[in-house]
Each structure stands twice: as C-alpha cells, then as structure tokens.
Amino acid sequence: MTGHIVVGVDGSAPASAAVEWAAADARQRGLDLKIVHVCERPSHGEDAAARAGMLKAAADRARELARGVEVSTELLAGTITKRLIGESAAADSLVLGSRGLGGFAGLVLGSVGLAVAGHAAGPVVIVRGSAQARQDRIVVGYDGSGHSEAAMTYAVGQARARYASLHVVSAWQMPAFSPYAIGYSRLLEDVIREQSAAARQRVAFWRERDPDLLITDEQPCEHPVSALIRAAATAELVVVGSRGQGGLAAAVLGSVSHGVLHHVTCPVAVVRPRTQEES
Template sequence: MSGQIVVAVDGSKPATAALEWAADDARRREAALRIVHVREPWAHEYPFHAVEGFAQSYSEFCEGVLAAAAARARELAPGLEVTTELAEGTVVETLRAASAAADALVVGSRGMGGFSGLVLGSVGLGLTGHAEVPVVVVRKPHRDEYHEVVVGFDGSPHSEAALQFAFEEARARRGRVHAVYAWEMPMVSPFAVGYGLALQEIFDNECRAARLRLAPWRDKHPDVPLVESAVCGHPVPALAEASLVADLVVVGSRGLGGVRGALIGSVSHAVLHRAHCPVAVVRPRDGLS
C-alpha cells in the first residue's frame, strides 16, 4: 500500500489518541503520516508569555505541539515517513483542504476548547459532514486488537463506500470485515392471522438480500474474510454492540433513509456518540450526497 494519512493535533488528550491511532494506521498501510496543526486567525501571536505560567508565544506553542506529535509518531512507528504542517485558517475548512488528497483524515473526538461533557466536538462533527475523504474520529487511547472492522451496510452508495474502506482497513490489520445489515420490522397488527409466519418470512428474505448484496464484495476481496449479521432492529444499537469487540466501526455519511441534503445522517451521528472504538465516516468519492 501507499498514500497518506492526515491527522489533526492540538495538544489535547483526544488529539494525542488520534495521533497514536493515525501513526499505527499509517504504519499498517505503509503510508506517510502528515501531522497538521491549525492556528486560527483570531489567535495570531496572542501573547501567552504575558499570562502567568506561559513562556511562549502562540506560534512557539503551535510549533511545540507539532514537534511533540512528530516525535511521538516516530517513537510509535520507527521508519515512518512523518511530515508536519502549521496551517492558518478556520479549523474545519483548513483540515478539509489539507486532507483532500489523503486516504483518510484522523481527528480526536474533542479538542482543547471542547466542553468536558461532550462526546463529539464541533470540529469532529463538522469534518464528518464536510470532508471528502474518510474521517476517523478517535475518542480513547489505543486498546487491545480484535482484528475486526465493523461496517454498517444497507446497500446505499454511502454504505458501499464505507464497505470499501472497511475492506482496506481489515486488509491492513490482517483481520476480517463484519458487515451489520439492519432493518426495522414493518408495523403490522400482532393479532393478524399468520403474523408469526410472516415475521419469519420477512427475516429470511432480509437475510437473503444481505447475502446477495455482499456476494460481489466477497469476490472482489477474496483475501479478506467477510462475515455478516442480519439484525431486525435499529442499526445503532447493533453497531454499538458490535463495536465492543472491534478495532474500528465504519459507517456511510448517510444511508437509504437519509434526508437529501443532510451533511451527516442520524445513524452516523448516533454511532459517533455510542461506539466503543474509533469510528470512520465515509462518503462516496464522487461527491454523492
């Protein structure tokens, strides 16, 4: 493999977790790692040295964040090609532009300015809705490896893009893809004649549909094991449960039920808040929305 992984850093704990995940991912993919820190225009040369406890200008602080991040990445992955960039602008738009040609953009769930009670900050949410490349949101430091990548699949173009990214990640990890295909049962009267038989028939049909939709992916990626789970219920709880024993959960930015024009669908948004491992949000490369 080759390419580039971009990671955003700001010195916060979630950003450090994102850096460590990105360095590991770049090593697995045999890709370069580009570390970006964005200096917002309003903070230009703020005199931190005038505040008790700060002996650096803001520029020096930013450069220190990048230097520390690069050192940590090289420590975790010796031999990894690491570059740094100090950019200036609004954070979301600057990171979106900086990652336009990358394989993925990795961010922490919250930055230094985030509120402690929030699971996902405005930068992470903004990037998952606007970036053209897969955005991986990392909340916690690296955990034990499970060699499994979970992906939500419903047959939509966005879930097809998510499935492709899931296979790439699973191959890099020498693991398997676990495709979760969930649907909600149509509302019918529980007293209808043959209700139980109808439910079983619907379940069997949905399982068959899942296998048929995933069959071409088995043929396309014969070297990566693929297992599927057909779940009768809302996809969010199913994906959250699967994330307990996964290295990564991958979702499309929107699914078949998404509102046209929405930047990120309700399922993707909920998974970002409820998953127990890093989450990648993927949109089709051709810009479908």
C-alpha cells in the same frame, strides 16, 4: 487521492491519541503522515513557539511509533473546520480526536469532529482515547447504499492491512404492519426472509471478490445503531457510511453515523463517497 493521512492536533489528550492511531495506520497501510494544527487567530512570541513545539512533539511521537513513515507538519491559518475539510480533499483519510481543548468535558464528540465528519471529502476517523487492546476485527455497517459501499471498500482495505477479519452488520427495522391485518404473522416471516436474503447476497459479492479475507456477517432485526454498538464491543475499528438508505438527501451526516460516533468507544471511521473530481 494521494498516499498520505492527515491528523489534526490541538494539544488535547484525544488529539494525542489520534496521532498515535494515525501513525500506526500509516505504517500498516504504507502511507505518509501529515500532522496539522489550525490556528484561527494570529499567534506571536510564546504562543507561536508553543504551537510549533506541539507540532514537533506530535511528529516526534509519530516517528517513534512508525519508523520508516514519512512524517511532515504544517501550521495552518483560518477556520478550523474549513481548513481540515480542505485538507481532506487531497488525503487518503483524516484522523481527529473525539474532543479538542475547546469542548465541554462532558461531551463525547466535539463540534469540530462532528462537522468535519459530515463534510470531509473522504474517510474521517474519530479516535476517542489511547490505543486499546488489538481485537483483530473490523466492523462495518452495510445497507447497500452508495455511502455504505464506500464504507465497505475502506473497511476491506483496513482489514487487509491489519490482517484482521471483517464483520458486516446489515441491521434493519421491521416496517409497520397492523397486527389486525390478515396474514400478519406470514407477512412478518416474509419480510424477515427477504431482508435477510438480500443482505446476505450483498455480502456474498465481497466474499467472492476477496476470498482470502475472513468475512462474517449478521442481519439483526434491530436499530442499526444498537447493532453496531453491540458489535463494536469486540472491534478495533467501526466503519460506517456518512449516510445510509434512510437519510434525507440534504443530510450530510445520517442518524446512524451520528449515533455511532456518540456511543462507540473504539475508533470510528465515517466514510463519504468521493466525487469523480476528488478521486
């Protein structure tokens, strides 16, 4: 992993918002910023000049917002998703707008963002709109899986860089019991107590590791997507693992991260654990 953030641009409003978010993130975390545009077809003349101008405008905006940050640009040729995923291998994180110019206006998240979030080597941040009012709170979904552990690590780093608090959501759903089973109410009470205690214990490790960071937590008995949407209302960033405990091994993007990406309006970071070769 190297000390730079990559942000993709295509001239769309969400991409411009992504540049602004990435520039601020690079400044807060002391990282360089690389702005890329992927061209799937050869460009010449006015088209090539327009693409170069777009990159320059994005770099000028980033430098204006994050003075002192080293900003570079690169025009890449090839398939958009493949080139962006390739860029993620050597980057701290990859930042994208929620939709590009090729998307349908009614879509919340474009196909490029969805594909890259599921396959990138590290964290992918999806930015929907222009910067929102500072909330001083990072929200992270945490279920103890390997992907959520990586999400916690990233969320802690973001909270520290932003001097923000960290709110941990460990939502879970009640397993199916027959209401006619003997001791049904006691079974429910036991499950609630055990699930809540296990979630609190997982968070206790992070409190002990980072005693100077304000960490709050909740263990709601509801669908994780619903719980994270609710918590996101007062967050400046929501962080989730690319898959959780309930995901199939073959799935690259779990139902929770997929649901959060489609419904949460603040920036969302989807974090996938890096392999030893990628680290």
